[in-house]
Amino acid sequence: MKRFETALRGRLVYEITGVQPEALLNACAAEGVPFSDVLSVDAWTLRLSVPEHEGTRLERLARLSRCEAELLQRRGGSRDRALLRRRLPLLLFALAVLLGLFVSSLYVWEVEVNGAETLGRGRVLRALEDSGVYPGVFWPNVDVDAVRSKMLTRVPELAWMTVRVHGSRAEAVLLERSEKPEICREDEAADVIAERTGIVTKVSVLSGRPLVRPGQAVLRGETLVSGTLESIANGARQVRARAEILADTQLELMAVSPAQTAKTAAGRGARVRFALCIGKRRVNFYRKGGKALDGYDKIIREYVCGIPGLFTLPLRLVKEELRPYQTAGPAQTDAEELRERLTQKLETLVRGELLSVTCAASGEDGQLCVTLHAAAREDIAQTLEAAK
Template structure:
């Protein structure tokens, strides 16, 4: 701030030479003239800086007592005014740019989203747009509380969010909702039934009456643990059956892939075209290539001009890279395809058994003129018991 003050008043850099240059320093002190940046240059010379308004008074001492004063540099003050007069159009342009920048800072030109893991940026941006928060909107007219309330209604998977405005940039911090754990309603009358066929290896009953034993073979839908408890002295008691039934299960899963696949081959060199984004308008510098007969792949990259991290200008460049290609049919690498299908089958098996374990697996491969087939046969140990509400039987 002090430097800006000195620049506005104007400063003068003087070189003092003579037998006693300190006489000028004493003269300044006696007359209340502020000086700074004293710098000795030789045995009988030094340089000081004073305000431009004090220069005539100090210059009056030139030649007295054998002292010589020489002007080294002058900055600010009238020099700025004179420079502005010589460059009037440039100054007007700079002033207009500053005004436009100040006005553009009142509009949103960039939205940053953080904290989202399961909800994609695209879904959040569409919801924000429906709530009134999008590029080009006048942010002082927005209510962060209203945007937050509308977003929580549109996206129930969001627990809370905050909307922070930094000039033309808006930061949206997302905190996703944590799924509630399953709560057992012990007032419900349920049975435990077999979700899959299997050979029972372990039985653990927490509530209810076991209808099967270890070593039994059951089919899908069989009742394993009944919610009806027998009583010798009173009527049967209905409870919420709970328990774990570990069983040996078997799977046979197939996966297929075509023997031949279409491969993209680049046709010539890629082409790059630029477009200018100004606010909500798009200005193209080249003709549209969407009507080209050849197949092509396009990659668009948008980058806005920015001043630091918190200020984004409403001007950006879209760089589009277009690569023409042709499709050629070729035979796949069967070994690589087989390994890929095996991994996919193991992933699918893991998804089906959940917390269960795999005892043993085997693969078989077959192929025709068009298809490659991989078959997985597996033996697993898993919990096949699932709770079944008796209300479903009555409905």
């Protein structure tokens, strides 16, 4: 507080020399001149400070007390004001920057999406933009409830969402809807059909009437266990057929990819170009921006101006790196990669054990074709609800 008062009102530090400098202190007290920071240098010298406007009175009292008053230092007050006057443009610039920061913090310059696990970020951002949350929006005008209602209508996969604003950064927090589990009614009539073509090896019926035996070949969609039970007393009775039917099946999976693969050529021919985005306006620092870039990979990096987590300014530097690429012949790894993918797919399809797997690759008409042939022993039972 004292420092603030000193800066505002200013203080003068005097050195008083005389036969009896205490006489000046007495005179000041009698005249009501406020002084402070009294320091005894030696028997004839004192140092003290007085408010800037009391300097003249102190000097007069010093003469009356037969002392010599020497001004040692000026603190704050008119001295600082003069310094500030000289640095007015700098001060105005600082004020303008502060004002700019304040105004900028009222706008959203970055939209962050959290919780979109299956939904694509792009889709969420587009839906947010349609709902009124986009870079450049004045966030005090954003009604979170209205945004939530619009988002839930636009994206049915959402169970709940909210928008939080941290300075110039809007954070959309999403909760995706979990899929409803399949509800099976035990009293509902159903048959068991074959999910795949194969030769039945084992039949275990829990309820229903079996229509196949081990060793019998069945086609896909063929009824294996019927839900209709014949009864001598009451006629036909419908039940929910349940069974485990093991069968030897054959599966064939095929994948096709272009035989020519694009490979990025490092080094020569690579170009870098920059652009500056101010709010929604973009200033390109290059010419011929609309030219098609065939044969180039474009890698875009954006550098946002601001302090992460604190504030973001509507300034983004965009760096585009253009790397030329050339096509190369089929590589062994491509066929291997396709085979790997097909094997993974096969494992998700088979509900049993794989007996044998063979793979063949061929290249025709510029296309690489990989075929996976598998023999499996698996459960082919599939429940089919009876039509109502």
